[in-house]
Amino acid sequence: MPHQHKSITYQPADIPNPFLDKNGDRAYGEILLDKTKEAKAWRLTGIAHVALFVVSIIILVVALSMQKTVPVLINVMPSGEAVNLGEVRQSGSFQVPEAAIFYQIRKFISNFRSVSIDGEVLFNNINECYAMVTTTYNPVMTRILRDPNTNPFELVGRVRRTVEIESTLKITGNSYQVDWLETNIETGGNPRSRKMRALVTIKLITPDNSFIRANPLGIFIENCEWTEL
Numbered sequence: 001m002p003h004q005h006k007s008i009t010y011q012p013a014d015i016p017n018p019f020l021d022k023n024g025d026r027a028y029g030e031i032l033l034d035k036t037k038e039a040k041a042w043r044l045t046g047i048a049h050v051a052l053f054v055v056s057i058i059i060l061v062v063a064l065s066m067q068k069t070v071p072v073l074i075n076v077m078p079s080g081e082a083v084n085l086g087e088v089r090q091s092g093s094f095q096v097p098e099a100a101i102f103y104q105i106r107k108f109i110s111n112f113r114s115v116s117i118d119g120e121v122l123f124n125n126i127n128e129c130y131a132m133v134t135t136t137y138n139p140v141m142t143r144i145l146r147d148p149n150t151n152p153f154e155l156v157g158r159v160r161r162t163v164e165i166e167s168t169l170k171i172t173g174n175s176y177q178v179d180w181l182e183t184n185i186e187t188g189g190n191p192r193s194r195k196m197r198a199l200v201t202i203k204l205i206t207p208d209n210s211f212i213r214a215n216p217l218g219i220f221i222e223n224c225e226w227t228e229l
Helices: 024-065 098-113 119-130 138-146
Strands: 072-076 082-087 159-170 175-186 192-204 219-228
Touching: 082 098, 098 119, 098 159, 098 175, 098 192, 098 219, 119 138
Parallel strands: none
Antiparallel strands: 072 082, 159 175, 175 192, 192 219
């Protein structure tokens, strides 16, 4: 007897399909809206990451291009002399003491107007003066040294000149008055003294590596005019 199989017919379940009923458009729209929001959020996240990466690159480039500043330790003696003691590893700012300005002005006058019997000493003094002047006064100083009437090198071996600073007064913010006694001693002659006065204008420049050793406090002579009293 042949085997018979039973056939079963399933009736459709009464489950509502949101895409077929009257609210189908609404359900489909909600899904699209969710996907759209999700895609927009991912785009914003990607843009934020790219922007952060670009900003990081810019900061890195700027940091690498910035000049590395290494502070230096400068000791100002009671006389006003500034001595460079070397580099220190901490940042900080300093104010130039008035005594240091007075010292720099007196040293400039003394070096520029003195005449030693040793030409090398005079040469070193003049070199120190060049380290104290601005680029504005540099050519003026050169003209004075090249003038036969004021060239101190012409006096070496014939005249010794000493400078004795008598007073240094502050006139205005950057201007100072210096009085000194200048004595010329000629070979085989008697000393001749005269009183001199100079009006000196200074300029403070933040020290950098180009002159930190020669002029550690950045005190520069902007102008200097002297006359006999």
